[in-house]
Amino acid sequence: MGSFPKQDQVECKEKAEYANVNWDELGFALTKTDYMCIMNFNQDERQFSQGTITRFGNIELCPSSGILNYGQGLFEGLKAYRKEDEGILLFRPEENALRMKIGADRMCMPSPTMEQFLDAVKKTVLANKRWVPPHGRGSLYIRPLLMGTGQNLGVKPASEYTFLVYASPVGNYNKGELNLMVEDKVHRATPGGTGGVKAVTNYSPFYKPLTEAKAEGFSDVLFLDALTGSKIEEGSACNIFILKGNVISTPTADGTILPGITEKASWNLHQVEELAVPIEEVFDAEEVFCTGTAMVVKSVASITYQGKRTEYKMGAETVAQKLHAALTGIQTGVNEDKLGWTMAID
Ligand code: COI
Numbered sequence: 001m002g003s004f005p006k007q008d009q010v011e012c013k014e015k016a017e018y019a020n021v022n023w024d025e026l027g028f029a030l031t032k033t034d035y036m037c038i039m040n041f042n043q044d045e046r047q048f049s050q051g052t053i054t055r056f057g058n059i060e061l062c063p064s065s066g067i068l069n070y071g072q073g074l075f076e077g078l079k080a081y082r083k084e085d086e087g088i089l090l091f092r093p094e095e096n097a098l099r100m101k102i103g104a105d106r107m108c109m110p111s112p113t114m115e116q117f118l119d120a121v122k123k124t125v126l127a128n129k130r131w132v133p134p135h136g137r138g139s140l141y142i143r144p145l146l147m148g149t150g151q152n153l154g155v156k157p158a159s160e161y162t163f164l165v166y167a168s169p170v171g172n173y174n175k176g177e178l179n180l181m182v183e184d185k186v187h188r189a190t191p192g193g194t195g196g197v198k199a200v201t202n203y204s205p206f207y208k209p210l211t212e213a214k215a216e217g218f219s220d221v222l223f224l225d226a227l228t229g230s231k232i233e234e235g236s237a238c239n240i241f242i243l244k245g246n247v248i249s250t251p252t253a254d255g256t257i258l259p260g261i262t263e264k265a266s267w268n269l270h271q272v273e274e275l276a277v278p279i280e281e282v283f284d285a286e287e288v289f290c291t292g293t294a295m296v297v298k299s300v301a302s303i304t305y306q307g308k309r310t311e312y313k314m315g316a317e318t319v320a321q322k323l324h325a326a327l328t329g330i331q332t333g334v335n336e337d338k339l340g341w342t343m344a345i346d
Pocket of ligand 1: 076077078237238292293294295
């Protein structure tokens, strides 16, 4: 068969087919898509099977499974973006695979190989292609889960494991301004605990303070370190950066802070100092912003600590806005990807 010149191939590219979704109304909530990908750990071969694409739906679990009884599980979050030419890009999926591997080691679980992780993510996105929002109108959030699914009543690692990837189109994580309340009683993580990995059990323990803060009109809580209660760590689902003069700093991720993939990307786009950040530093910061896969980069409007509210610079001239534009430009294929962060998958 003869080969066509590149130009003809571009012109012949089929128009993408889209699911019937009101893309502009999307927030951060589950919209059920068509398919998910599942891999089971084979005990004899000591490895995960090849991923199988099945219809998205409920899964069966033994009531005594490790995930249900003892929370032996991890999750990841990454996004697929639609380019202007309707191609699809993943943003740094290898970083998620690596983070899951480190987490699996901490949680005494086997992890899929890098190749298996990437294959399952790609298969899930391609099977749900029509749910990847049009360019500039959201993204497909991909949620890999690794869990102990074998029965175990005794307190010990599960006998079987499942790796599952599902996806949902999403819009903005937070609508409106980000007003943080410093939580000085409940801690998200303790030294030696699991705060530095994406354990499923890291989240529901802070629902109580988060719900209370939201009832008072705040959008999120900002956690302090458990040892001294004097240094800022992170929000419920995001890393934090503060800007003073020309210096941007972020708390050192040394086991009690989740090493963020968007956070790391931000360091590459702007020089950042990673150090301990005492709570007092937020009182005279000029700008504060949060990063996360779900949140991307978002300016913080205010931080309230023990009744004292500090407000920060917002708007088009902020470093946060510039970082947001640079990052989303790369993620959606608008800006040149000089660092090789994106992976085309169609
Ligand atoms: C992400 O940004 O992917 C997160 O993990 C936040 C999530 C808890 C919504």
